Amino acid sequence: MIRVAVQPAAIDVGAEFDLHDAGGHGASASFIGRVRGDGDLTELFLEHHPAMTEAGLGDLAHAAADRWQLAALTLIHRVGAMAPGDTIVLVLASSPHRSGALAACEFLIDRLKTDVMLWKRETFADGRVAWVEARAGDEVRAERWNQ
Amino acid sequence: MALNLAYFAWVRDRMGVADEVVELPADIADLTALLTWLAGRDERGALAFAEPQRIRAAIDGVMMGPGAPLADAREVALFPPVTGG
Numbered sequence: 001m002i003r004v005a006v007q008p009a010a011i012d013v014g015a016e017f018d019l020h021d022a023g024g025h026g027a028s029a030s031f032i033g034r035v036r037g038d039g040d041l042t043e044l045f046l047e048h049h050p051a052m053t054e055a056g057l058g059d060l061a062h063a064a065a066d067r068w069q070l071a072a073l074t075l076i077h078r079v080g081a082m083a084p085g086d087t088i089v090l091v092l093a094s095s096p097h098r099s100g101a102l103a104a105c106e107f108l109i110d111r112l113k114t115d116v117m118l119w120k121r122e123t124f125a126d127g128r129v130a131w132v133e134a135r136a137g138d139e140v141r142a143e144r145w146n147q
Numbered sequence: 148m149a150l151n152l153a154y155f156a157w158v159r160d161r162m163g164v165a166d167e168v169v170e171l172p173a174d175i176a177d178l179t180a181l182l183t184w185l186a187g188r189d190e191r192g193a194l195a196f197a198e199p200q201r202i203r204a205a206i207d208g209v210m211m212g213p214g215a216p217l218a219d220a221r222e223v224a225l226f227p228p229v230t231g232g
Binding site: 033046047049051052055077088089109112113114115116117118119120121131132133134138 | 155156157160205208210224226227228229230231232
């Protein structure tokens with residue numbers, strides 16, 4: 001079962017895990033990305049493309065399913081305004097054995113940082129607003145899955 | 148040729164609009180030429196597209212490299228490198 005979602009609503013990690021794990025799987029790996037409150041950050045805004053963002057996540061999910069033997073995959077990205085501590089992204093990957101689950105989880109988080117149309121904008125307590133710059137290290141991490 | 152342009156993140160901020168329809172001169176054949184044309188068209192274009200190496204693009208929903216041809220394109224999305232995750 002593949003579940004992909006782009007949503008402005010808060011991600012309910014517990015409910016998503018229950019849904020993902022309904023069948024019980026041999027091995028499940030998870031990644032939860034949260035908003036850090038660095039430097040007096042008051043809001044993180046995630047901009048997306050109405051069609052291409054979800055399509056991009058779907059493409060990545062299917063690429064992972066083609067590459068590893070997966071029993072279930074959940075890939076949910078929040079968009080819109082968020083506060084420090086909020087969950088931005090949830091990746092759950094399950095497989096009969098740990099190697100596929102762990103590798104698929106890492107592949108998905110690495111590639112969604114470079115392949116999916118999402119942009120972060122930070123607002124700070126002093127009123128400063130800044131778009132987050134892409135990091136060269138993210139490109140390197142994403143690219144190694146092509147080798 | 149009429150072409151829909153859509154802008155995202157700081158590209159949209161600098162252009163001042165989320166999308167627009169432009170009448171493209173006949174000699175603007177690929178993405179590289181489009182960025183050069185937009186940068187030279189007005190002040191906001193110069194602000195947004197002065198550094199074309201910082202711009203990524205999708206043609207009709209598919210991510211494309213700088214030399215991609217515009218023939219048959221209906222919508223071009225222009226945006227900075229993505230920063231999700």
